[in-house]
Amino acid sequence: MVMSEIFGSMVFGDAVMRSRLPEETYREFKDCRDNDRPLPLETANVIAGAMKDWAVEKGATHFTHWFQPMTGLSAEKHDSFISPTDDGGVIMEFSGKELIKGEPDASSFPSGGLRATFEARGYTAWDPTSYAFIKDGTLCIPTAFCSYNGLALDKKTPLLRSMEAVSKQAVRLLRLFGRKTESVRPAVGPEQEYFLIDTEAFLSRRDLVYTGRTLFGARPPKGQELEDHYFGTIKPRVAAFMRDLDEELWKLGVLAKTKHNEVAPAQHELAPIYTTVNVATDQNQMTMDVMKKVANRHGLTCLLHEKPFAGVNGSGKHNNWSLVTNFGHNIFEPGKSPSDNMQFLLIMAAVIAAVDKHQDLLRISVASAGNDHRLGANEAPPAIVSMFLGDELTGILQAIADGRTYSKRAACEVELGVHVLPKFPMDTTDRNRTSPFAFTGNKFEFRMLGSAFSIADPNTVLNTVIADEFGAFADELEGAKDFKAGVEAIIRRVMKEHGRIIFNGNNYSDEWVKEAKKRGLLNLPTTMDCLALFDSPENIALFEKHGVLSAEEIRSRKDIQMENYGKLIVIEADTMLDMTERDILPAVTSYEKSVARTIEGLSAAGVDAKTHVALLTRLEKLYAKAVGSVNALRKAVSSARAAASTEECGNICRDKVIPAMNALRAVADELETITARKYWPFPTYGDLLFSVN
Ligand code: ADP
Ligand code: MG
Numbered sequence: 307m308v309m310s311e312i313f314g315s316m317v318f319g320d321a322v323m324r325s326r327l328p329e330e331t332y333r334e335f336k337d338c339r340d341n342d343r344p345l346p347l348e349t350a351n352v353i354a355g356a357m358k359d360w361a362v363e364k365g366a367t368h369f370t371h372w373f374q375p376m377t378g379l380s381a382e383k384h385d386s387f388i389s390p391t392d393d394g395g396v397i398m399e400f401s402g403k404e405l406i407k408g409e410p411d412a413s414s415f416p417s418g419g420l421r422a423t424f425e426a427r428g429y430t431a432w433d434p435t436s437y438a439f440i441k442d443g444t445l446c447i448p449t450a451f452c453s454y455n456g457l458a459l460d461k462k463t464p465l466l467r468s469m470e471a472v473s474k475q476a477v478r479l480l481r482l483f484g485r486k487t488e489s490v491r492p493a494v495g496p497e498q499e500y501f502l503i504d505t506e507a508f509l510s511r512r513d514l515v516y517t518g519r520t521l522f523g524a525r526p527p528k529g530q531e532l533e534d535h536y537f538g539t540i541k542p543r544v545a546a547f548m549r550d551l552d553e554e555l556w557k558l559g560v561l562a563k564t565k566h567n568e569v570a571p572a573q574h575e576l577a578p579i580y581t582t583v584n585v586a587t588d589q590n591q592m593t594m595d596v597m598k599k600v601a602n603r604h605g606l607t608c609l610l611h612e613k614p615f616a617g618v619n620g621s622g623k624h625n626n627w628s629l630v631t632n633f634g635h636n637i638f639e640p641g642k643s644p645s646d647n648m649q650f651l652l653i654m655a656a657v658i659a660a661v662d663k664h665q666d667l668l669r670i671s672v673a674s675a676g677n678d679h680r681l682g683a684n685e686a687p688p689a690i691v692s693m694f695l696g697d698e699l700t701g702i703l704q705a706i707a708d709g710r711t712y713s714k715r716a717a718c719e720v721e722l723g724v725h726v727l728p729k730f731p732m733d734t735t736d737r738n739r740t741s742p743f744a745f746t747g748n749k750f751e752f753r754m755l756g757s758a759f760s761i762a763d764p765n766t767v768l769n770t771v772i773a774d775e776f777g778a779f780a781d782e783l784e785g786a787k788d789f790k791a792g793v794e795a796i797i798r799r800v801m802k803e804h805g806r807i808i809f810n811g812n813n814y815s816d817e818w819v820k821e822a823k824k825r826g827l828l829n830l831p832t833t834m835d836c837l838a839l840f841d842s843p844e845n846i847a848l849f850e851k852h853g854v855l856s857a858e859e860i861r862s863r864k865d866i867q868m869e870n871y872g873k874l875i876v877i878e879a880d881t882m883l884d885m886t887e888r889d890i891l892p893a894v895t896s897y898e899k900s901v902a903r904t905i906e907g908l909s910a911a912g913v914d915a916k917t918h919v920a921l922l923t924r925l926e927k928l929y930a931k932a933v934g935s936v937n938a939l940r941k942a943v944s945s946a947r948a949a950a951s952t953e954e955c956g957n958i959c960r961d962k963v964i965p966a967m968n969a970l971r972a973v974a975d976e977l978e979t980i981t982a983r984k985y986w987p988f989p990t991y992g993d994l995l996f997s998v999n
Contacts, residue, residue: 350402358400418862461762468769495580499621526992613679621757677756687742694741707801
């Protein structure tokens with residue numbers, strides 16, 4: 307394998323463009339892309355021709371506008387390049403118009419009321435900032451997706467808008483420090499967690515097939531308590547999958563870098579090297595897609611759900627985020643002496659204020675039915691947003707707030723007590739794995755995202771809230787007589803008004819929940835709780851001010867997310883009913899029959915059958931309880947179905963359906979533990995979690 311031949315071989319990237327486009331076209335393309343200008347049609351025609359020739363040489367026959375509708379997945383509709391000729395043959399054609407704009411029928415994508423079904427028109431528009439690529443013989447062109455009247459129907463459009471907003475405001479602020487910055491781009495590296503299980507086992511569980519998670523399953527004798535999976539030796543079958551996955555991702559230009567086993571059995575992680583946020587978003591969507599496909603090739607199934615198994619850790623996605631100027635400087639970089647770096651400290655103050663003011667939006671950006679199982683469940687950050695800065699940085703900012711001079715911590719070396727080992731300087735902060743939003747040296751790690759998420763929404767929120775804070779600081783400082791005093795005054799004010807958001811302790815502890823309440827921080831445990839706040843007047847004003855989302859777009863997004871929540875829970879509940887009535891109860895009946903026969907046999911032989919009678923009695927009692935739980939769940943589901951609005955449906959799901967599901971699961975799992983294995987109708991947790999060698 308020659309890396310230079312593989313990496314990016316399926317991407318119409320910069321090097322390919324430079325070699326295949328006329329010099330002038332290439333220059334024009336770059337100029338338009340870098341300065342946010344639309345491309346003239348003649349230039350687009352030349353690029354389309356070159357793109358098509360390149361793709362056809364690579365064996366592609368089709369092209370598609372690849373976009374990210376509100377389902378959070380990627381969507382594609384394939385058209386072939388063929389065009390008929392007069393002599394009855396075909397030629398391969400692709401025009402600039404087809405490259406720039408597409409018109410998929412939008413009627414079956416969620417729009418949250420932005421578009422009535424009879425107004426089916428939707429447009430896709432080429433995003434030249436993300437490279438086209440070939441996937442399974444199809445040239446994929448990354449596009450934004452909007453309605454007939456220009457309202458965003460996707461996740462990319464607001465993200466691109468938020469990038470412009472943060473760039474504009476960051477440039478204003480940096481100029482005040484004498485920088486010549488022209489643009490700022492967010493850089494993101496998403497760490498992706500996932501589970502891998504055997505496909506045969508997967509297919510025998512309808513809960514996994516329909517919902518991506520197990521809705522039943524008693525705890526196996528062994529889970530993750532020995533902590534023997536985390537960073538453990540990778541099993542050969544998994545290693546083969548990972549090798550294949552890396553290669554496929556490299557071909558697509560994804561900088562897949564780190565892979566390791568995660569905490570739960572059968573759980574793993576992949577992290578790419580960070581890149582510009584919209585490219586990182588597209589590439590993370592591709593990564594999730596490729597993971598599933600490559601797994602299938604190995605007889606494995608990749609589960610991206612946030613909580614496939616109760617009792618062991620679920621999967622998240624850590625969003626590492628920084629802001630980089632056009633000169634390549636990361637503005638979250640503290641430098642050698644952070645206490646003397648006023649620009650850095652002011653930027654930190656902006657993040658503190660932004661996170662504290664917009665706890666609701668950050669929570670909303672990671673809300674889903676699946677993620678509700680993780681947040682606050684002692685394995686992931688709690689549903690309370692707070693921020694970890696580490697002792698040194700908190701100390702510096704607090705000193706400014708108190709008007710003290712900060713006494714620098716003496717540089718320490720880590721002493722291992724073994725002289726042959728190298729000494730290294732101690733990092734100024736340890737990591738805090740429990741924090742939802744942690745400063746990790748020169749980037750913030752937002753850890754509340756669910757594994758199945760598009761990273762677009764959380765980054766749209768991050769960019770917008772920081773843009774707003776940068777803008778407000780710039781407004782204030784542009785007129786300041788004494789710049790340094792102005793900066794200090796802002797830091798002092800931020801620490802006073804928003805310092806409550808900083809928490810360097812253990813976020814998993816019960817004390818923190820109490821302390822956070824005292825500090826007045828929001829605690830929004832479920833998706834429905836936080837979505838209710840999405841379209842508050844403050845949030846609408848914020849998004850409209852920075853041109854990221856209109857009031858109409860916000861309301862539609864809220865509606866889509868609520869509707870999605872309700873639909874998912876109803877599907878889960880129906881799956882449980884189906885599995886209980888058609889699999890679990892009949893299996894218990896068969897086992898009861900065999901126990902009853904044993905009792906008959908024992909009694910006929912004059913042997914005391916009381917232990918078997920006790921077993922049969924217990925089975926029957928649980929059977930009756932299960933039937934009762936089925937009826938209760940069915941009633942709850944009916945009331946959710948009959949709800950008058952998506953909001954009411956979601957609330958019924960949260961308050962009635964989910965508790966009824968939990969009750970049914972508890973009985974079924976108990977039945978599993980006393981029913982003979984050969985009668986149990988599907989693979990157990992032990993079979994699923996330890997199925998891959
Ligand atoms: P961890 O130990 O938490 O896994 P790593 O240092 O391995 O952290 O980085 C995790 C992710 O963060 C990777 O995707 C990496 O590329 C990304 N990352 C590193 N530095 C930055 C940065 N300055 N901005 C954004 N992402 C970054
Ligand atoms: Mg990390």
